[in-house]
Amino acid sequence: MSREERKKRYDAFLEALTKQAQEEEGKDAKEQKFTQLIPSEEKVTLRDFLLKKVLGRGSFGKVMLVRKKDNQKYYAMKILKKESVIARNQVEHTKAERKILQQLQHPFLMTLRYAFQSSAKLYLVLDFYQGGELFFHLKMMKRFTEQTARVYVGEIALALGYLHSLDVIYRDLKPENILLDPQGHVCLTDFGLAKEVSEGDQTNSFCGTPEYLAPEIVAGKPHDKAVDWWSLGILLYELTVGIPPYYSQNIDVMYQKIEKGVLRFPPFLSEPCKELIIDLLNRNPANRCGSRDDVEDIKAHAFFADVDWNLMMEKKILPDYQPEVRGDQAALFDSEFTREKVQDTFVQASTLVNRNAAAFEDFSFQQGIGIGVNNDSGNGEQTQSNGLATISQEPDTTGA
Numbered sequence: 001m002s003r004e005e006r007k008k009r010y011d012a013f014l015e016a017l018t019k020q021a022q023e024e025e026g027k028d029a030k031e032q033k034f035t036q037l038i039p040s041e042e043k044v045t046l047r048d049f050l051l052k053k054v055l056g057r058g059s060f061g062k063v064m065l066v067r068k069k070d071n072q073k074y075y076a077m078k079i080l081k082k083e084s085v086i087a088r089n090q091v092e093h094t095k096a097e098r099k100i101l102q103q104l105q106h107p108f109l110m111t112l113r114y115a116f117q118s119s120a121k122l123y124l125v126l127d128f129y130q131g132g133e134l135f136f137h138l139k140m141m142k143r144f145t146e147q148t149a150r151v152y153v154g155e156i157a158l159a160l161g162y163l164h165s166l167d168v169i170y171r172d173l174k175p176e177n178i179l180l181d182p183q184g185h186v187c188l189t190d191f192g193l194a195k196e197v198s199e200g201d202q203t204n205s206f207c208g209t210p211e212y213l214a215p216e217i218v219a220g221k222p223h224d225k226a227v228d229w230w231s232l233g234i235l236l237y238e239l240t241v242g243i244p245p246y247y248s249q250n251i252d253v254m255y256q257k258i259e260k261g262v263l264r265f266p267p268f269l270s271e272p273c274k275e276l277i278i279d280l281l282n283r284n285p286a287n288r289c290g291s292r293d294d295v296e297d298i299k300a301h302a303f304f305a306d307v308d309w310n311l312m313m314e315k316k317i318l319p320d321y322q323p324e325v326r327g328d329q330a331a332l333f334d335s336e337f338t339r340e341k342v343q344d345t346f347v348q349a350s351t352l353v354n355r356n357a358a359a360f361e362d363f364s365f366q367q368g369i370g371i372g373v374n375n376d377s378g379n380g381e382q383t384q385s386n387g388l389a390t391i392s393q394e395p396d397t398t399g400a
């Protein structure tokens, strides 16, 4: 067969596949029943959105750029397959993600607009951040100036401080989970590993992203909010130096380095920047910066001496780096995803899902009208995101 013939056959094959996928998508929107357990005039379902692009892909499903038909606004839709969520024992994590997201009102934290479900999938509709992942920009820029990193880390510190004030530990800080708005301000997203703890409580699940794990987690010890301050130290290092401090391709070596490795700095970092990194990367969580008065410890640090925190909170301190957000809405997202065909494939609810139908009863939500869900820990799973892998292994408390 000639090259041309081969290409023709391949194109015809692709076309048939696309048609089939589109039919399936239509079927999903037409035939599926969507539930939204909210007493509201506006019943929002998949039918209210046009699916535009794939923005990212996690282990439970994908995140798509969508446009709401009535107000023409863009949103990011995180779609989770119930089957994957159940199979990986992540039901409680997913419910916690929905419940925590729903209560957030902070300039540097993601806002949930709608949540609904079909028999096979869960849908979270979030504000769309056109600037893309900080990870994408770090890869492109290699590293940032201390001035830019100061704004990013300052804004994230405020976000973490607010979460901690709600008794939520975030546990998955990394540049993949930080998005940029068109002005270059940051927004923390992905509450898949966030956990509610009571004041003074500790938790001992093993989760997070290897590069960003605190030594007490690596050692399997109970941990608390201080793990977020450790990962903030890793973030400041990675943003200003270009790689995380204890990086190794061999994960066991990386864990050894996190527990015992020497912290080394390139010559170009300023003293206050090095000092803040050293104070955040204190291996003793009781002495770590942030453990005395939480975010106030970080705000009082010499690295932030010139920062007016009220201005920072009002997004009035501009980083000296802005994403180029002209034209294509998804231009700043990884083409590995945005090249993908746009579809929300029809998935028949499996027996596994049907048997667990009650698990997602309270999921649906609409901004302004909330409902409660309980939040206990689930167990065991490993996920892969665009850049770094996220690990989550919780002790099995269900006895199942």
Ligand SMILES: Nc1ncnc2c1ncn2[C@@H]1O[C@H](COP(=O)(O)OP(=O)(O)O)[C@@H](O)[C@H]1O
Pocket: 055, 056, 057, 058, 059, 060, 063, 076, 078, 110, 126, 127, 128, 129, 130, 132, 133, 176, 177, 179, 189, 190, 191, 192, 333, 385
């Ligand atoms: N609100 C959003 N705006 C723009 N992109 C988003 C948004 N939410 C998620 N994304 C993209 O999708 C990716 C995966 O979403 P995330 O919530 O982190 O899921 P996962 O739990 O699979 O890591 C993100 O890293 C980001 O690239």
Ligand SMILES: [Mg+2]
Pocket: 176, 177, 190, 385
């Ligand atoms: Mg993520």
